Amino acid sequence: MADTITTRAKDFPEWYQDVIRAADLAEPAIVVKGAMVIKPNGYAIWEKIQRELDNRFKATGHKNAYFPMFIPESFLKKEAEHVEGFSPELAVVTIGGGKELEERYVVRPTSETIIGHFFNKWIKTHRDLPMLINQWANVVRWELRTRMFLRTSEFLWQEGHTAHATHDEALAEVLRMLDVYADFAENVMAMPVIRGEKTMNEKFAGALKSYCIEGLMQNGWALQAGTSHDLGQNFGKAFDVKFQNLAGQSEYVWQTSWGVSTRLIGGLIMTHSDDAGLVCPPKLAPYHVVIIPIFKTPEEKAATSAVGAKLAEDLKAKGLSVVFDDRDDRPGSKYFEWERKGACCRVEIGPKDLEKKSYAFKRRDVEKKEFAPLDGAVAHITGQMEQMQKDLFNKAKAFRDASTKQVDSWDAFKAMHEGPGGFASCHWCGDGKCEAQVKEETKVTIRCIPLGNPKESGACIKCGRPSAQRVLFARAY
RNA sequence: CGGGGUGUAGCGCAGCCUGGUUCAGCGCGCCACGCUUGGGACGUGGAGGUCGGCGGUUCGAAUCCGCCCACCCCGACCA
Known part of the structure; x- marks a missing residue:
């Protein structure tokens, strides 16, 4: 068959690549070494991730902003450990407009330094604190070895940057955002995670301490799915970010930063998908319901399509992403296609259903196909989507716990x-x-x-x- | 960047050792028409390739030689 998917047991990395291709999520850019193209099906997942997280960031008082992608090289050098950690993987711009630049720019690998520079300008008094900023951006890290979504030279992410008057307050922020990530991972991605603290060897270059959420993939490897850093006063000192406290004295701010990236999509794939292709929790799935009319004659096509199209409209009204697939093709062929692409469930409506006022229902993560009454279909399907969300989490958690x-x-x-x-x-x-x-x-x-x-x-x-x-x-x- | 592997049609591959009429091929997919449609149908016709790139050897290169590039795996580094 075309779009064959290697089994997980045979070759896990190959399976991973195959799922991405079969579900049409992304492909290696090739013309740009180490980069990838996120295709519409994959980007749809990222957009849902963004929306969910952005809502949570706003709810915790953060505001979005955007800082330049080019960072003066000297900025990186202001924090000793930071520059040491990042210099091997920097892309540097030396020419602009055909002329050698006076000062070289690095393409941001992360934005602590340039944000430090602006925090210096923006923060004068304790009344300016806390400063709670988030940025959605792309970053570049010149990686030697890349894997789609998990590690590419350029990737998309969000980076939160905050400044506080006290270390206690900053630390509370670090842990609060770690909780936001954990809640998102478990309740939206259905991916169980462990909250923890990184060892000194593994922490972010320039941080006092790094915290993380770690998931476990189906091959028994861990994936760092998000990080939250206690930067202490390291960047405050490097960029002279000071505020006047209540006593009128000048103090360095206490900062945090935290981020998740398109790597989450890799985690999503490796947590839930199976040998038939992508499995995606309803809260992030590009396709919730695929409705396939079954017919032999033109009359049957008209009748089943009418019912199917009506159901599609009713489900869309409930906010579900629905595809009414009446293409001229064998039904079985459609079933396999939508399973590869990670549609959460499938509805078949055939002549027999019209007689019995029923429909066939198949959930992506459940073996058995069932028949249900057409009356109450919307409630049943939306209920199943909620159940699927829970079931995927429980299944992943059972695996994680057993491992x-x-x-x-x-x-x-x-x-x-x-x-x-x-x-x-x-x-x-x-x-x-x-x-x-x-x-x-x-x-x-x-x-x-x-x-x-x-x-x-x-x-x-x-x-x-x-x-x-x-x-x-x-x-x- | 070191070690290993792979590059031939959208996907999966054969051909290479033993250069040339089995050397541009196969399966799936794709397009048209017909027939079909409750788990990957079938028939007929058709489109699609600078054989990863450059150079060399040769009368002749997918095939032999050299260099380069990309991707995958293992390491070092990392979200």
């Missing part, structure tokens, strides 16, 4: 990651060298120290030294 294991011996640790993968909850002494050694030997990294982690004494999985808590290890994208 999360407490591991207390190095042999078991190695065996787990040579085998099925998953989250290994292990004791860790807290030494970054130990962490690096584990990574070198097994490619497994510490994904996070879960928030609210219970204290428990034990021995480090690698070196055996005393440990106060377990952390989550996994192979990661």
Whole structure:
């Protein structure tokens, strides 16, 4: 068959590529190395992600703004750790209008520095705080190795940037936005995530601390789905962002930044999809309902189409995305096509249904096809969409939970990651060298120290030294 | 950037070792018409390719040689 999809069991990365192609979500740009084209079906998902998140950002008091894509190279150099972290992956503009530039521009890999520059201008007193800004933008990081949605040289994201009068307040913001991400991931993407703190090795270059949400993909690898950073006063000092406090003294602001990207779409695919193609939770699906009339004669076509088109209108009125597919093709062929593309459910209306006043209903994530009365179809279908949203989350969570294991011996640790993968909850002494050694030997990294982690004494999985808590290890994208 | 793999029609591939009348082919998809339509129908006709690119060897290159490019996998780096 054309559009064949490799099975997950045979070759997971190949399957991932196949699903993207079969669902027509995106393709590698090729003419621009490491870049991708997000096609309409894929971009529709991104637009829904944007809408959902943007509503949540607005609800938490943030306002959107836009800063230049070109950043003076000197800005990057103002924060030592930041420049060190990003310099290998920068794209730099040296010529403009045919002339060598006086100062080179970097194409933004992230906007902490240029926003720091403007915060310096905008913030004068404690009355200007908190400053709560979000930007929807593209960023460029010159990656050596790319995978569609998960890592491309250019990608789309949002980056929140805030400034506060106290560290406590900034930290509260960091955790509040982490919660927004977690809520979005679980309730909209139906992707269960662990909230946690990054180790010093894994944190954002320039941050005091980084927090993250981590999901687990079907191949047992973790995916960092969102990050929220406590920047402390690092950028405040680098860009001299000061405010006058109540006592009349000048203080550096405390800043945060947080972001999610089009990588989420990769996470969505690897969380829910199956060997037949894309599976998408209703809250993000480009297509909710596909209605297919079944007929033999022109009279039957007219009759089933009339009922189908009417149902389509009724469902659209409920805010669902509906396709009425009366193309001249075999029904079975249509079924497979819409399954590949991740339509949440399918409705068939045939001559027998007209007699029985029924319709056939098939949910993308459920094996069995059922027949239901046409009366109340709208309520039934909208109800099923809500149920599907919950079922996908529960299924993913069951997988995640079953793939999360407490591991207390190095042999078991190695065996787990040579085998099925998953989250290994292990004791860790807290030494970054130990962490690096584990990574070198097994490619497994510490994904996070879960928030609210219970204290428990034990021995480090690698070196055996005393440990106060377990952390989550996994192979990661 | 190192190691491995792959580039031939939209997708999946054969042909390459042993250069030339099986060398521009196959399956699926696509277009037209007919017939069909409750899980990938069928028939007839048709469109579609600088064989990844450049250079070389040769009377002759998809095929041999060199260089380059892109994509995929594994590493280093990372949302």
